[in-house]
Amino acid sequence: MRVLVGADIGGTKLAIRVAAPDGAIRADVEIPSTGWDAAPVEQAARWLLDRVRPALPAGDEIAALGVGAQGCDTQEHCARLAAAFEASAVPATVVNDAALLVPAADLDHGIGVIAGTGSIAVGTDAGGTVLFAGGWGWVLGDEGSAPAIVREAARAALAGHDAGLADDGLLSELLAHYGADDAPGLARAVNDAPTTENWGPAAPAVFRAAAAGSASALAVVDDAATRLTALVTRLRARGAVGGTVVAAGSVVLGQPLLADRLRAGLGAAHPDLTLRLLDVPPVAGAVALAAVRNRGAGTGTSA
Structure with a gap:
């Protein structure tokens, strides 16, 4: 056949x-x-x-x-x-x-957003030209991806430690994930292997901390949603068409908190857009x- x-x-x-x-x-x-x-x-x-x-x-x-x-x-x-x-x-x-997300959702037009191992937003303008935003890798960007969330969480936890602030749960969750004893140990664990394989699996620790009430972890998640929303904003400014943002990827589908924050961010910035989680x-x-x-x-x- x-x-x-x-x-x-x-x-x-x-x-x-x-x-x-x-x-x-x-x-x-x-x-x-x-x-x-x-x-x-x-x-x-x-x-x-x-x-x-x-x-x-x-x-x-x-x-x-x-x-x-x-x-x-x-x-x-x-x-x-x-x-x-x-x-x-x-x-x-x-x-x-x-760009698979829109046809997978059985739509002709829309903006696809992936937030998983990496992140990127893709759309098309009225003439069919493909438009990209983000996707620059976990060292420079990949907003909302698992490695980027861990990168920003580690920075936030270490900055709090430097400022002499009490751990609100984010640092301890990251220490537990990496099996590190203290803040310097966390820095070594993250820096010694700056790879998606080392950083990405720690993302659930950030969401656990946020669910337990860590303000610093929640700020990291909010920032990730804000940055994903910004990718959509950039595409629309360049002429991307469609009324639906179709999202997929292990983080946005596996972590309801990020999806909820992204939905709220899109609703505030683009009230005419609907967020659809790809099913x-x-x-x-x-x-x-x-x-x-x-x-x-x-x-x-x-x-």
Whole structure:
């Protein structure tokens, strides 16, 4: 059978969905995305195809591929990666992984916001030009992502310690997570391995502290929501269209406090917008893109 294949490549996992032309799901596979890099595009295309092909049911062939990829942060980059798949005789559409959220929600227009291992906001203007905001990595930004929340929480806890303030619960939660004895030990634990793998898993500790009444932890969460809202504001200022913000990612979906604060921030800044938490896997949006690409396979359209 000639099938539609969707791939959602995130910071920690690769989700692959294989669907029949009528939409029936034939396979769902989730594996680590270790080794993924969106550049160079030829290598990236080989990396993904080497993982997609073993996921196909016996006898299936790829009719079209839809890809949402972390690291495809410009329209030009996405087009080059799509062309690399085409060079392997695989009709493809490639977008940033956040751009999967709107089609996954069965919407034609809207703004996608991911807050998970990384964060980014993606929309389109009335002419179809893709617009990006954020997504600059956990060292410089990635507002609202797990590593960024931990980065800001560690800074807040250590600043409070420097000021001689009593721990309001944030420092102790971070110390417990890292198995550190004191503030210098926390600084070493965070600084010695400045990676998403070291920082990200500590995010639940920040939310536990906020739930227990830590004002400093709550301020970190509020700041994350404010910064995510600012990404949406930047996109709308550049002409992004649609009345819905579709949010996904492990942090915004797994931590109701952040979702609530983001909803409040969007309501204050953009009363006409609705926040929708995505309730289907984003890879469903990749399959939708593959379906569109399959319908246009004879036109030469690739992205």
